[in-house]
Amino acid sequence: MWQWFHRWGSPKWFYDLSGRWLPWLTGALILFLVVGVVWALLFVPQDYQQSYTTRILVVHVAVASTSLAFFPIMAVAGTITLVWKMKMADMVAKTVAPLGAWFSALTLASGSIWGSVMWGTWWEWSDSRLTSMLFQFFLLISVISLRSALNDSETAAKACAVLSIVGCVNVVIIKYSVEWWNTLHQPASALSMNSGSANGPAFWVPTLVMVIAMYLLMAVHVMMATRNEILRRESRSQWVQDLVLAAK
Amino acid sequence: MKPHRRKRLAIILFIAAGLSVGIGLTLYALRQNLNMFFTPSQVAAGEFPPGREIRIGGMVKEGSVLHADDSLEVRFVATDYASDVPIHYQGILPDLFREGQGIVVEGQVDRAGVLQASRVLAKHDENYMSPEVKAALDAAHVERPGYGQVSEGVPDGT
Numbered sequence: 401m402w403q404w405f406h407r408w409g410s411p412k413w414f415y416d417l418s419g420r421w422l423p424w425l426t427g428a429l430i431l432f433l434v435v436g437v438v439w440a441l442l443f444v445p446q447d448y449q450q451s452y453t454t455r456i457l458v459v460h461v462a463v464a465s466t467s468l469a470f471f472p473i474m475a476v477a478g479t480i481t482l483v484w485k486m487k488m489a490d491m492v493a494k495t496v497a498p499l500g501a502w503f504s505a506l507t508l509a510s511g512s513i514w515g516s517v518m519w520g521t522w523w524e525w526s527d528s529r530l531t532s533m534l535f536q537f538f539l540l541i542s543v544i545s546l547r548s549a550l551n552d553s554e555t556a557a558k559a560c561a562v563l564s565i566v567g568c569v570n571v572v573i574i575k576y577s578v579e580w581w582n583t584l585h586q587p588a589s590a591l592s593m594n595s596g597s598a599n600g601p602a603f604w605v606p607t608l609v610m611v612i613a614m615y616l617l618m619a620v621h622v623m624m625a626t627r628n629e630i631l632r633r634e635s636r637s638q639w640v641q642d643l644v645l646a647a648k
Numbered sequence: 649m650k651p652h653r654r655k656r657l658a659i660i661l662f663i664a665a666g667l668s669v670g671i672g673l674t675l676y677a678l679r680q681n682l683n684m685f686f687t688p689s690q691v692a693a694g695e696f697p698p699g700r701e702i703r704i705g706g707m708v709k710e711g712s713v714l715h716a717d718d719s720l721e722v723r724f725v726a727t728d729y730a731s732d733v734p735i736h737y738q739g740i741l742p743d744l745f746r747e748g749q750g751i752v753v754e755g756q757v758d759r760a761g762v763l764q765a766s767r768v769l770a771k772h773d774e775n776y777m778s779p780e781v782k783a784a785l786d787a788a789h790v791e792r793p794g795y796g797q798v799s800e801g802v803p804d805g806t
Contacts (some may be wrong), residue, residue: 448782449744451773457776483657520742526684526703565664569671580675581682582705584752589774596784598775611656 409486409632412639425620432613436462439606441541453517454603460510462610464533466618467507468574470500470540471567478561488626490557491633493564495625497543499618504537519584528577529585532570539567685752692731696757703783704733704763705752705771713747726753726763733757737765 407413440458447454473496480489511530514520524530543563550556578587589599634640649657675682685705686696696702704726712725718784721738745751750771755764777785 445778447776448779450776454776479657479660482660483653518742518744518772520744521767521769524684524769528682528684565660566667569668570662572668573671573675579680581684582687584686584769584771585775586772589776596781598777598781598785600777600781602778603776 409484409488411488411491411634412637414488415627415630418627422620422623425616425623429613429620430617432609432616433474436606436610436613440610444606445602450518453514456510456514457603458607458610460507460514461607462614463503464507465611467500467533467536468504468571469615469618470496470503471536471564471571474500474543474560474564475568478564481557486620487633490561491626491629492622493557494547496618497526497540497547497560499621499625501537501540501544502531503614503618504540507533508537515584521584524584527584528581529574529583532577536567536574538569540562543567547576550619554585557584585618688726688728688731688733691757691763693732699756701754701756701766703752704753705750706733706750708745708747708751710747726751734762735765735768736762737768739768741768742770744772 436458441455442457444455446452474493477489477493477496480486481493481542501524511533515524543560546563547556547560550559577583578585589604591604592599593601595601631640631643685703685739688704688706690696690794691702691704706726706728707723709727709732712723714723716722719738720740721736722741726733726735731754735755737753737755750773752769753763753765754767754769754772757763
């Protein structure tokens with residue numbers, strides 16, 4: 401088990417493995433994204449209260465639930481950086497942060513559009529779900545800024561790791577904000593297998609397709625960006641120079 | 649795992665746990681401020697800051713909506729099925745506003761106990777279903793708390 405764990409710490413091993421996986425993941429991403437978006441925006445049934453506005457839900461929920469994964473991923477990577485000083489973990493932490501900021505921004509934007517139609521307001525400062533999500537966006541921006549503000553890459557890695565672990569607390573707050581306090585935002589839906597009841601498969605199956613598409617998007621992005629990061633940081637190593645020479 | 653790594657991991661876990669407890673206690677202390685609105689029962693019991701803008705959340709009571717004939721003025725009652733708060737509002741209501749619907753109203757409670765609203769927002773619940781499913785459930789008399797019956801028009805205000 402430890403051998404397997406330490407193999408992930410090798411940039412070359414990651415580079416070779418991701419090179420083999422990327423075409424498959426990209427293919428799966430395109431498939432799920434096309435099916436998900438077309439299904440979400442054209443075929444999801446209307447809601448008895450909200451009519452076709454619920455189609456925003458499919459996109460919003462997919463983006464929002466994925467955005468909650470970023471801090472836990474960065475915290476795990478950060479813990480590995482702090483405890484085992486594995487460079488690969490820090491590279492993943494670095495590449496995943498900007499995407500997390502994008503996902504948080506898209507969550508806020510899609511939610512705002514939905515809210516403007518249904519609630520009658522774009523934004524409510526008093527709603528803890530909304531403000532905690534905005535806080536996550538700012539936290540991710542601060543992780544990115546912190547890294548670029550510190551010149552020494554090892555110090556930057558440690559500082560970002562600590563901030564990422566701290567940021568996980570906010571994920572819990574976002575998740576349970578709608579249960580702990582009263583909010584304008586509705587709580588999470590209880591899914592139903594029965595097509596004759598509320599939240600039936602007609603709503604959650606396309607949402608699930610979109611969620612899978614978003615995680616595939618994350619995986620593809622992280623792999624591609626981490627490969628770039630590997631080439632940048634390992635540019636002096638023999639295998640990268642061989643690779644560049646072979647490509648010429 | 650080597651001892652120095654185990655020690656570092658223990659320190660991280662300890663800090664994370666301590667931080668969680670600290671933030672948890674802070675949030676617990678702030679719990680009323682983190683709520684978006686007061687319930688009609690809290691308003692009835694006087695548990696709100698007087699003379700300040702407050703928000704209350706509840707349902708639009710069935711049969712309580714009175715529209716003025718010649719203006720955007722509207723009177724209705726917000727309820728949590730335990731206490732009622734009369735509301736007076738002048739302005740555009742959100743599309744989802746209807747009897748039995750969850751709403752959040754912002755405004756000041758006047759001396760007569762009427763909330764003079766400056767804003768009315770609509771809440772919707774987390775149960776999504778097509779009109780056909782809703783009709784079938786209604787026909788089967790499936791009653792669940794929190795569901796709004798779609799009202800067939802509103803009283804004419806006379």
